Amino acid sequence: MTPPSTRRPVVDLTDEEARRALLLKWGTVPGDVIPAWVAEMDYALDPVVHEALRRAVGDGVTGYPVFGYTAELGEAYAGFARRHYGSRVEPEWVHPVVDVTAGVRVALDVLSDDGPVVFLVPGYSPQLDVAELTGRKRVDVVVHPDAARAEVDLDQLESLFANGARTLLLTQPHNPWGRVFSRDELAGIRDVVVRYGARVVSDEIHAPLVLPGAAHTSYLDLEGTHDHAVALVAASKAFNTAGLRCAQLLVPDPEARRLLEGQPMARNDSWSPLGVVAAVAAFSDGDPWLASLVERLDQLRTLLGELLSEHLPAVRMRPLEATYLAWLDARAHGHDDPAAVALERGRVKLGPGHDYAPGLTGHVRLNIATSPERLTEIVRRLATAWG
Structure with missing residues (x-):
C-alpha cells in the first residue's frame, strides 16, 4: 500500500475544464446537465502521466x-x-x-x-x-x-x-x-x-x-x-x-x-x-496517484450510500466493490426508463439500464467519479426528478 505521505492528490476538474478535456462525457450535453454516464472521471491527469505525454509530444512521438x-x-x-x-x-x-x-x-x-x-x-x-x-x-x-x-x-x-x-x-x-x-x-x-x-x-x-x-x-x-x-x-x-x-x-x-x-x-x-x-x-510510476484515487472513490462510495439513504431510500444500490460505476435499482419509483426521466426532469445524464440488459426497466448506471459536491447535487436532482 502506498503511504499517505507519498501520494499524489486527485485534482477535480472545474465544469469548464471538464468540457474541454472530456469531449464525450461533458462536451455532448447541454450546459445545465451534469453528466454521470460514460466511464470517464472528472479529474485531472496524474502529473506523471501528463509529463510523460508532454515530453513525448515534444519529441514528436506521433507516428x-x-x-x-x-x-x-x-x-x-x-x-x-x-x-x-x-x-x-x-x-x-x-x-x-x-x-x-x-x-x-x-x-x-x-x-x-x-x-x-x-x-x-x-x-x-x-x-x-x-x-x-x-x-x-x-x-x-x-x-x-x-x-x-x-x-x-x-x-x-x-x-x-x-x-x-x-x-x-x-x-x-x-x-x-x-x-x-x-x-x-x-x-x-x-x-x-x-x-x-x-x-x-x-x-x-x-x-x-x-x-x-x-x-x-x-x-x-x-x-x-x-x-x-x-x-x-x-x-x-x-x-x-x-x-x-x-x-x-x-x-x-x-x-x-x-x-x-x-x-x-x-x-x-x-x-x-x-x-x-x-x-x-x-x-x-502511477502508484501514488492511484492510491489517492482509490481512497477518493472509497469516500464517494460511502457518500453515495448516505445520500441515497437520505434522499432516495427506495433506490437499491448493488454493493460497490470495484469501479466507480454504481448499479442502481430505481424500480420503486415507477419509471420504466429512469435515466430518461433524470435527464428530462433533473438535468442529470445517467446510463440507462436497458443499455446493459436489453429490455430491463427501472435501472440506471451512475458514475460517481466526480467531486463530492457534484455527487451530492446529482442525488438531490434525482430525488426531485424521480419523486
Whole structure:
C-alpha cells in the first residue's frame, strides 16, 4: 500500500475544464446537465502521466507504434501486476491492442472455436455486440434484478456450454454490477469451462479500481487456466487515458501467442504510441496517484450510500466493490426508463439500464467519479426528478 505521505492528490476538474478535456462525457450535453454516464472521471491527469505525454509530444512521438511485443510495456505491466495483485506475469505475455473491446474481438477471431459466446448480463454495453461482430451468437447468463447478490450461476453456465457454447467473455471486476469475484468463484467457473474444453476471455480493465474490502484475482492466476484463457487489461480506466488507445492482451500460452503474432497487421494495427507512453508511465510510476484515487472513490462510495439513504431510500444500490460505476435499482419509483426521466426532469445524464440488459426497466448506471459536491447535487436532482 502506498503511504499517505507519498501520494499524489486527485485534482477535480472545474465544469469548464471538464468540457474541454472530456469531449464525450461533458462536451455532448447541454450546459445545465451534469453528466454521470460514460466511464470517464472528472479529474485531472496524474502529473506523471501528463509529463510523460508532454515530453513525448515534444519529441514528436506521433507516428506509428512498434508492431507487436514492446519490451518496455511488457515489463511495466508485469511490475504493476506483481505489486498490486501478487500476479506473476511474464513480460512476453503482454501484447498491445487498441482497446479492451477490440482486444476481445481479436481474441475471439483468432483463438476461439466457432460457437456461441457466453456473456454475463447485465453487462458492459459495447460488448453485447462483440460476438455477432465475429460471426458468433451471444448467449447470456442473466442475473435477475431481485437476486440477493450478483453471482455467476454455474448451472446456467454449464447448460450453455452443454448446448454448444465455446467461449466465456468474463468481465471481472464486473461492470455494471460492481462485483469482484472471489478466487473460489473463479475456480468454479474454471472447472465448468475445463469440463467442456472451452475458452475464457477475461476483461480485467477495472482491476486497478478494486476498493477497500475486496481484492482482485486475475483469472490467469488460477492453476490450470493458461492453456485456455487470455486477459485484457489497461491503464485507461484507472488513469483516464481511454482516448490514447492502448490496452494490453495477456497471452500466457506460447501457441496462442504464435497464432496472434502471425496475424495480418490489419487485424490489430491501430493502437497509439502515445497510449504506450501513457501506459508505461502509469504502470511504472502511477502508484501514488492511484492510491489517492482509490481512497477518493472509497469516500464517494460511502457518500453515495448516505445520500441515497437520505434522499432516495427506495433506490437499491448493488454493493460497490470495484469501479466507480454504481448499479442502481430505481424500480420503486415507477419509471420504466429512469435515466430518461433524470435527464428530462433533473438535468442529470445517467446510463440507462436497458443499455446493459436489453429490455430491463427501472435501472440506471451512475458514475460517481466526480467531486463530492457534484455527487451530492446529482442525488438531490434525482430525488426531485424521480419523486
